[in-house]
Amino acid sequence: MRLEPAWRWPLLALAAAWACLFGLYWGTAVSIVAIWERSDTFAHAYVVPPIAAWLVWTKRAQLATMKPRPDLRWLAALIPAGALWLVGSLVASNAATQFGFAFLLLASVPLILGSQVGNFLSFPLVFLLFAVPFGDFLTPLLMERTADFTVMALRATGVPVYREGLHFIIPSGAWSVIEACSGIRYLLASVMVGTLFGYLNYQSMKKRLLFMGVAVLTPLIANWLRAYMIVMIGHLSGNELATGVDHIVYGWVFFGLVMIVMFTIGMRWADPDPLPASGVAPGADLPSAAAAPLLAGVALAAGLMALPVAWLAKATQPMPAVPPLTAPALQGWTWQAEPLSDWRPGYRAPTAQLSGQFRRDGAEPVGFYVAYYRQQSQASKLVSSANGLAADGDKHWIPTGSVSRVDVMAGTAPIQVVRGELRAEALGELRARRLRAWQTFWADGGAYVDGWKVTALNALARLRGQHDDAAVLILYADKGVNGAEDEALQRFVAENWPALESWMRSMQAGGHP
Structure with a gap:
């Protein structure tokens, strides 16, 4: 098909805007593809841009x-993006x-080509959002629900089960729900394909939304x-x-069969194709785009796109190095640099860390761990799905169940901590050692249990040109001597929290803990 003259300059202007966008945000674009390459969870994203182009x-x-x-009104959309x-x-x-990069890319289309074109291409443009690798935060929840259903179904069919967290044993052996068992890959792929199927086969929004709901529930239940x-x-x-490679092969074969059944059933309610349209009337008052408005649109878009990059460069000034962490001085307690156990929390690449234990005559020892972060980046940040009480790949220390939040007295006022439990040795050894761990984040002079709050505080600090120092504090004790209600940890926190607060405040930028 010959390109209409009215489209030549607008498409050149759009190409110029996209070239500017990719030039400014090349690192972000590369990071998207890098995640596609290293994570099977987002392998489906490779086909999203070609499908959008085909649409x-x-x-x-x-x-x-x-x-x-x-339509220069779309310049306003570049600001929040x-x-x-x-x-x-x-x-x-x-x-x-x-x-943010994806929204900048999408907003540039109606900005350069106009709202009419943007509205007409709304589905292909929004479909491009499936290329953004997002959703892996659901993996822990999906693993928990998969373990719940599997254990329930085994017991319902007469198979005795002993469960601890995501690990369980039956008479024939031990099983674990790992990331590959979560079903996140099935879910994300199903939602993407289901959305496309609904758009192509249904005309009413009600049917499309209903099928999207089916595309969410079906892979969950199937998994x-x-x-x-x-x-x-x-x-x-x-x-x-059904072990080893067979485990994965059987899973994908079963999932494929379920998807075929879902789409076959969905076709029973497919709407007939609409009659061929003679065109979308542009209206008599829509002249061909002039060069001046196009140049103005590209120039203004480039300026707004460059503003976040410039602000980031200003907000990421080098900070002083973190001095080695030294243990806080707690009255009546003696610090020992040797950890209480061979368990190590799963916090990756901290700027500095401290691990050891506090002891006092007549009291149970309390393990003490701090991972401290400054000038955080993708390679070294406090709040991450990869960080937690259990380190990835640790086969010796196994979380025994879901973590919970509890209120504990800290000095004269209560604070919240995240409480978890870990178990050592093989799953079948019922007398294996167990640890109880309390965890809290420290940021902007206060203690928090919500990672999103710590992230928001760090963002506000960086926007103001201040430091983003933050840390995780973990206290732990042997469960066998800690007591049913965590008496050892509770006494330690109640007695020493004011001193710990003062010590953590000294860990701000420029401080010397």
């Missing part, structure tokens, strides 16, 4: 009848920077059934089948 191509006849012209990218960069959040069947096949075959 635009199918609309070429209608687009040819339109007369694009810039750029702000999202800036905040994400300041707090080292891939999701925020990548969505639960898959996990149960894998365990049962292994159990009934004496662990000869």
Whole structure:
């Protein structure tokens, strides 16, 4: 199809705006593709841009009848998109920077080509958001629900189960729900394909939304059934089948069959294709775009796109190095640099860390761990899905269940901590050592349990040109001597929290703890 003259300059202007965008945010664009490459969870994202381009191509006849012209009102949409990218960069959040980049990309289309063209291409443009690798934060929750269903189904079919967290044993052996069992890959792929299926086969928004709901529920339920069947096949075959590679192969075969059934059923309610449209009437008052408005649109867009990058450069001035952490002085307690156990919390690449224990005659020893972060980045940040009480790949220390929040007395006022429990040795050894751990974050002079609050405080500090120092404080004790209600940890916190607060405040930028 020959390109209409009215489209030549607008498309060149859009290409110029996108070239400016990719030039300024190249690192963010590369980070998106890098996640596609290293994570099977987002392997489906490779097909999203080609599908979006194909959807635009199918609309070429209608687009040819339109007369694009810039709509400078869309400049306002670049401001929140750029702000999202800036905040994400300041707090080292891939999701925020990548969505900010995607929104800048999408907003540039109606900005340069006009709202009429943008509205007409709204689905292909929004569909591009599936290319942003987002959703892996659901993995722990999905793993928990998969374990819940599998254990429930095993017991319902007469198989005795002993469960601790995501690990359980049945008479034929031990099983664990790992990330590959969460179903996150099935879920994200199903939602993407289900959204496309609904758009192509249904005309009413009600049907499309209903099918999207089915596309969410179906992979969840299918994954639960898959996990149960894998365990049962292994159990009934004496662990000869459904283990190793077979585990993954059976899972994808089952998921594929479920998707085929879902789409086959969905086609029963498909709407007939609409009659071929002769074109979308542009209206008599839509002249061809002039060069001056196009140049103005590209120039203003480039300026707004460059503003977050410039602000980030100003807000990321080098900070002084962190001095080695030294233990706080607690009256009546003696510090020992040797940890209480061989357990190590799973906090990656801290700027500095401190690990040891406090002892006092007549009291149980209390383990003490601090991971301290300054000038945080993707490689070194406090709040991350990869950080937690249990280190990835630790086969010796196993979390025994979900963590919980509890209120504890700290001096004269209560604070909240996240409480967890870990268990050592093999799962079948019921007398293995157990640890009780209390965790809290420290940022902006206060203690918090919500990671998003710490992230928000760090972002505000960086926007003001201040430091983003933050830390995690973990206290732990042997559960066998800690008491049913964590008496040892409670006494330690109640007695020493004012001193710990003073010590943590000294860990701000420029301080010497």
